[in-house]
Every structure is written in structure tokens, then in C-alpha cells.
Amino acid sequence: MTSESKPAHFLQNIIREDLAEGRVSQVVTRFPPEPNGYLHIGHAKSICLNFGLAQEFGGSCNLRFDDTNPAKEEEEYVEAIKRDVSWLGYQWNGEVKYTSDYFDQLYEWALHLIREGKAYVCHLTPEEARQYRGTLTEPGTNSPYRDRSVEENLALFEQMKNGEFAEGECSLRAKIDMAAPNINLRDPVIYRIKKMAHHQTGDKWCIYPSYDFAHGQSDAIEGISHSICTLEFEDHKPLYDWFLDNLPVPSHPRQYEFARLNLNYTVVSKRKLKQLVDEGYVDGWDDPRMPTLSGQRRRGVPPAAIRNFCEMIGVTRSDSVVDVGMLEYCIRDELDKTAPRAMCVLEPLKVTLRNYPEGREEVLSAPGHPVRDDLPARELPFTRTLYIEKEDFREEANKKYKRLVLGKKVRLRNAYVIQAEEVVKNEAGEIVEVICSVDLDTLGKDPADGVKPKGVIHWVSADKHVECEVRLYDRLFSDPNPDAGGKNFLDSVNPDSLKVLEGCKAEIGLATAAAGISYQFERNGYFCRDSEYGSAEKPVFNRTIGLRDSWAKEQNK
CATH class of the missing domain: 3.40.50.620 (HUPs)
Structure with missing residues (x-):
């Protein structure tokens, strides 16, 4: 329902009547x-x-x-x-x-x-x-x-x-x-x-x-x-x-x-928020986990999402608690429509394409956004050595696993189809490299032999990428009502509300990403460059929100 077709709330009716009656x-x-x-x-x-x-x-x-x-x-x-x-x-x-x-x-x-x-x-x-x-x-x-x-x-x-x-x-x-x-x-x-x-x-x-x-x-x-x-x-x-x-x-x-806005999994008392800051539970009033507007801005939440959320919950005189999932829905909905796309490997695994010539580099093209035509295409350097996510490779897997498996094929997003042929392990038995072959006849189409790859994974060039740190932010409180019933709200602080990932690899175009501008890291969620931490050589990206509501999935296990 659009705002134009929504029924007027009681304050709109009061103002209309005041104007019509000449009281104001x-x-x-x-x-x-x-x-x-x-x-x-x-x-x-x-x-x-x-x-x-x-x-x-x-x-x-x-x-x-x-x-x-x-x-x-x-x-x-x-x-x-x-x-x-x-x-x-x-x-x-x-x-x-x-x-x-x-x-x-x-x-x-x-x-x-x-x-x-x-x-x-x-x-x-x-x-x-x-x-x-x-x-x-x-x-x-x-x-x-x-x-x-x-x-x-x-x-x-x-x-x-x-x-x-x-x-x-x-x-x-x-x-x-x-x-x-x-x-x-x-x-x-x-x-x-x-x-x-x-x-x-x-x-x-x-x-x-x-x-x-x-x-x-x-x-x-x-x-x-x-x-x-x-x-x-x-x-x-x-x-x-x-x-x-x-x-x-x-x-x-x-x-x-x-009625004021009350959100579950959230504390909105300024006194309690100040306590979180003063006692070091968060990194200042603008910490991306905080429900402050400055924290939400630093996290990459677009203002339009907050305005849409306030419109969605409406205006009444009845106190209630709004599910924070509604706010998260509005954030995802707005970012899906507006956020430029990019690729970033959070937990890198080296891939070497044995049949790709050493020293060769191609520049492939990827859309800036699937719908927005005001965003230019991205240039993606493609080289013999790449990085993919560790979780995107297994030596063995069942049919439900749609990523790279030893002896099987997968498509690199906006690039070629590759096949995993062998692995390199360290002394501890951990996989540190996957040796693959690349089918150079598969750019933008299925393999010539008609065999479809099992899935699509993201990647970046090992030779030309941006070294970065990624901060995975989650809800600050694990209790839906952290300060209800005389509880000490500090007991409900979520110990896993921040996870810092070092050594992440982002596509080269993110070197010029501006602070506060959100991107969809394809398959990983929405992220924005932090305004406080990082450097030109090593930016820090904050996760604004995941692509799906993983929190609800965890709580319902």
C-alpha cells in the first residue's frame, strides 16, 4: 500500500479539521x-x-x-x-x-x-x-x-x-x-x-x-x-x-x-546508551551496533530505509513493540534497489588456473547494478591466480552442494567456467590451494560440450585486488527485551555482535569506495566503507546487513 493510499492517521485528521474549521x-x-x-x-x-x-x-x-x-x-x-x-x-x-x-x-x-x-x-x-x-x-x-x-x-x-x-x-x-x-x-x-x-x-x-x-x-x-x-x-x-x-x-x-517507537532486541534509553559507551561495551555513540542514527549511518543504513520504516509502522496512540525485522526488511529492500554490486572474498582460498598463461591479464566486464542504468560497468582483472571463498570448495560433497568440488565444474561470476583438479595442503593437512583448469570458451555462455556447471561463485584476482578488513556486525542484544522486567540490560549484550575478518580480498574498484556508500558484496551481504577506521591502502568495510534474515533462521533451529 502506498503512502498516498494509506488511511490517514489521527494526527493528519486533527490537522485537516483544524485547518478546515479555521482554528489554525x-x-x-x-x-x-x-x-x-x-x-x-x-x-x-x-x-x-x-x-x-x-x-x-x-x-x-x-x-x-x-x-x-x-x-x-x-x-x-x-x-x-x-x-x-x-x-x-x-x-x-x-x-x-x-x-x-x-x-x-x-x-x-x-x-x-x-x-x-x-x-x-x-x-x-x-x-x-x-x-x-x-x-x-x-x-x-x-x-x-x-x-x-x-x-x-x-x-x-x-x-x-x-x-x-x-x-x-x-x-x-x-x-x-x-x-x-x-x-x-x-x-x-x-x-x-x-x-x-x-x-x-x-x-x-x-x-x-x-x-x-x-x-x-x-x-x-x-x-x-x-x-x-x-x-x-x-x-x-x-x-x-x-x-x-x-x-x-x-x-x-x-x-x-x-505512541513512541519501541523495538525488540534494542535499547533506546539515552542514559543506557551512554552507559554502553562509557563502560566500553561499544566503540562510541556511532558504533555501527548502536541504534543511534549516527551508528546506523556509519553502518551503511540509507536514510530512505529509516523513513520507509517509520511510514510502515504508522502513527497510533497504542503502545506496542515493533519487530526489528521490519527495520531490517526496509534496509534490505532499499539497498537491493540502490546499492552498487561488487565482489569481496571474506575468507580467501587460493586458486591457480594451470592452463591459463602466466603473465596474461584480461579485463572482464560486470554490471554495476542489475537494474540501475546510471551505474557504469565494473572492470574485473582476470589472472592465472585467483581467490575464492574457503567455504566455496570441498574435496567431496553431496548433490545439494552447488559450488566447487574436486573433479567438478563451477562458473566464476561474470567470468569463465573452471574445474577443480587437485589440492595443495600444508603440513597440518589444511587445503591452501586448489589447482584448476579454465575453459576459455565459456565466457558468457555454457560450455561448448553442453555440460552445465553446478553453480556460480564469486572471486577476485590474486594479482590485482584490494586488501581490506571486514567487520561483521550483528544485533547488539541477544534478548528480545533486554531491559524489561527489571533485568540488567548489560547481561543481554550479544558477545558475537562483532566479528573482525582480516586479510579479505575485494575487487580493485573498491579502492575508491567512499565512506558511507553501501555496496552489495555479491553472495555475502551489504557493506559500506567505515568512516573512522582503515586507510587508503587497507580500507575497512562494515556489514550493514545480510542478504537474508540469518538471525531468524538461527533462532528457529
């Missing part, structure tokens, strides 16, 4: 990440949704960093997030925005709440505040500082701003209802003291607004028409609206919630 004249959405880590596959759904809705309805989408907590935020994360959004194929409206751009205005609105008797400075310690807050079944208790006068609160808040209190000594709280069934309305903290520099504002502030206070007001300043959040913010919606209703904001956005 222009759709303005936003993607508001906190710069405390790298974006992951779960964020991709929100990016595609917010930017996609803006595009669909002729509106715009802002990129705004929710930078209200300098203790966890870094400029590195800001730059990484901008790269990821651009890589997915989206362009934000105007300049990048920051909640910190509005700190002066937010401070003035905090003063407004104090003057209206709707905010107060509270000297309860964090632990005392938790005790006074109550539980989900029992109401909270008013703070003993709740009835301070407006004048006293203004003076105390000024002292907070001037750095006259220690961190945790006091906070500014909204005065709402300590008996509210929704615990988020029980006098939430709207300003807290953090005596540290901010990556955007430097040392100007030592008090910072809470997310709940800053988010809705930032939306209002930017004229956001539809503030689209994941379902965990549903209980915060009454507070979102309370602030907008009680402040002189220039607009009143509406918040709508959708």
Missing part, C-alpha cells in the same frame, strides 16, 4: 530534542512525523534544543543532532532554535506568576519535597513556605537569580493544587538552582527553568500550532495548558500525543 491558518510543528546524547532510532519516528506533517500541510517545522539542564548537555550533542536531522533528509525552518534563547522571557513570566500569587519560593529539601508531594493514591501536603507574600517571593527569587543560595537549598514552585489527582499539578518546580555554565549562555544564569515550564512557553513564542509529543507526556498536558492559561503568552499551542 498555518501548520507549525517542532522537533525539540534535549542535547544530552545522540539521537536514536526512536527519535527518527518523531523527526519523520513532525517534519513530515509540516511538509504535507505546507507548513514549517522548527528544530529547537531543549537545553534547560546544563549538567547533562554538550555542544557535541547539538552538532550531532543537527547532522542526524539533515541526514534523514529534513531541513528545519530558519535558524536552529534553543530554549535558552528564551531564558530572559521565561524569567519575566516566572515573575508574572509570583506577582499573580501563583508561584512561590520553597525551601523544602528535595527529599522533603518528595514526602510532601504525596502518592498516586494519597494527596500531597502544602509546603510550609506556600503562603509567603508576593514581596517576599520576589525578593527570594531575586536572591536565587543572584546566586545567594546553594544548589538544592530552594526552588521556585507553581502554586496549583497539592491535592490534584494528577501528581504533575502538585506545585511543580519551575526553577531550580544549578551553579554551572551553560553551553549557549555561559555564566549568565545560575537558575534554570524546568522542562515543564519552558516547553509550552517556548512553543507559544514560536507560534507552534501542533505540539506533538510521545505518550509519556500525556499526564503533563494539564500542566502544559495551565502555564499557557496563566501567562500572557502570544499564542496557545495544542499538545497531542502518539
